[in-house]
Amino acid sequence: MAVVFEPTKGLTDKPFHYCPGCCHGIIHRLVAETLVDNDALETAVGVASVGCTYNSYEYIACDMVQAAHGRAPAVATGIKRNLKDSFVFTYQGDGDLASIGTAEIVHAAARSENITVIFVNNAVYGMTSGQMAPTTLVGQVTTTSPWGRDPSYQGYPINVSEFLSNLAGAAYVERVCVTDYKNIQNAKKAIQKAFNVQKNKLGFSLVEVLSTCPTNWGKEPLAAMDWLKENMEKQYPLGCYKGADITFDADGKYVSGAIPATANNCVNVGEVKK
Amino acid sequence: MAKGKLTFNENLCKGCGLCVAACPKKILELDKTRLNAKGYHPATCVNPDECIGCAFCATQCPDVVITVERF
Numbered sequence: 392m393a394v395v396f397e398p399t400k401g402l403t404d405k406p407f408h409y410c411p412g413c414c415h416g417i418i419h420r421l422v423a424e425t426l427v428d429n430d431a432l433e434t435a436v437g438v439a440s441v442g443c444t445y446n447s448y449e450y451i452a453c454d455m456v457q458a459a460h461g462r463a464p465a466v467a468t469g470i471k472r473n474l475k476d477s478f479v480f481t482y483q484g485d486g487d488l489a490s491i492g493t494a495e496i497v498h499a500a501a502r503s504e505n506i507t508v509i510f511v512n513n514a515v516y517g518m519t520s521g522q523m524a525p526t527t528l529v530g531q532v533t534t535t536s537p538w539g540r541d542p543s544y545q546g547y548p549i550n551v552s553e554f555l556s557n558l559a560g561a562a563y564v565e566r567v568c569v570t571d572y573k574n575i576q577n578a579k580k581a582i583q584k585a586f587n588v589q590k591n592k593l594g595f596s597l598v599e600v601l602s603t604c605p606t607n608w609g610k611e612p613l614a615a616m617d618w619l620k621e622n623m624e625k626q627y628p629l630g631c632y633k634g635a636d637i638t639f640d641a642d643g644k645y646v647s648g649a650i651p652a653t654a655n656n657c658v659n660v661g662e663v664k665k
Numbered sequence: 666m667a668k669g670k671l672t673f674n675e676n677l678c679k680g681c682g683l684c685v686a687a688c689p690k691k692i693l694e695l696d697k698t699r700l701n702a703k704g705y706h707p708a709t710c711v712n713p714d715e716c717i718g719c720a721f722c723a724t725q726c727p728d729v730v731i732t733v734e735r736f
Contacts, residue, residue, distance in 0.1 A: 416727030
């Protein structure tokens with residue numbers, strides 16, 4: 392008899408405080424499993440954000456700090472520049488990353504900081520009781536758009552992966568979801584690839600994970616999964632937006648593919664003097 | 666003949682039902698006759714003999730309730 396699935400050592404024994412059916416538990420587990428698989432639990436440093444994930448340092452069994460709202464990429468920058476051999480990741484929601492922390496995430500990507508961002512997008516501010524987020528879909532009902540998001544008044548959703556992939560500094564940007572077994576495996580592969588990108592010092596990596604928020608969407612967990620597949624995947628198509636051709640060997644060593652250092656097509660008007 | 670065995674850490678279960686939907690053999694149910702320590706109806710396997718040990722349920726579970734063994 393072989394154990395094919397057991398709770399990972401990368402998670403602490405503390406039960407998650409998340410609502411029933413919330414995808415955060417799955418995404419926490421994938422991050423923790425990736426750390427364990429790569430034997431990085433002792434050296435990794437995570438940066439928790441503000442939002443439902445404020446408590447993630449209680450659950451993931453690596454060193455973690457919490458940043459002010461939206462500032463996780465800036466804090467991670469400081470940590471990574473000092474602890475160059477540690478795996479440094481941030482774990483952020485969409486209200487944190489796409490609204491309050493827009494400046495930090497854009498400039499972290501533009502500087503090609505060698506950090507990994509796990510971006511959980513559930514189209515709503517979850518923790519503060521379901522206000523409209525920058526990622527809220529057009530027509531979606533939230534507590535601050537009770538008649539549905541009206542583009543003429545409240546604007547359009549931000550597709551974070553698409554716009555960050557346009558920056559020369561971004562090495563790897565992929566959007567995944569965790570609605571079923573196959574997608575969960577794809578999400579785990581994406582997180583592993585982001586880990587490899589950072590390990591090989593290729594630059595900024597971001598994995599956007601589409602998630603449900605059954606409580607604030609006002610849906611049963613299963614109905615919320617269906618809603619995500621029907622609506623969110625249309626607004627936020629799954630796929631790799633940058634770094635799809637980057638390949639690694641079995642040991643996680645960089646083999647080939649376009650990276651910011653070589654594929655950078657920015658105009659260079661002079662030699663950099665060091 | 667069962668090929669897999671499930672162990673539930675029932676007091677972590679929040680009764681979301683994602684495992685019930687993920688099971689290809691449709692042998693998981695929320696036990697409406699019991700409550701766990703959190704006050705939810707915990708997920709349980711109603712027909713253990715049919716389990717194939719695919720671990721779809723455990724992979725989908727957001728609260729890491731299920732441990733899967735395969736023969």
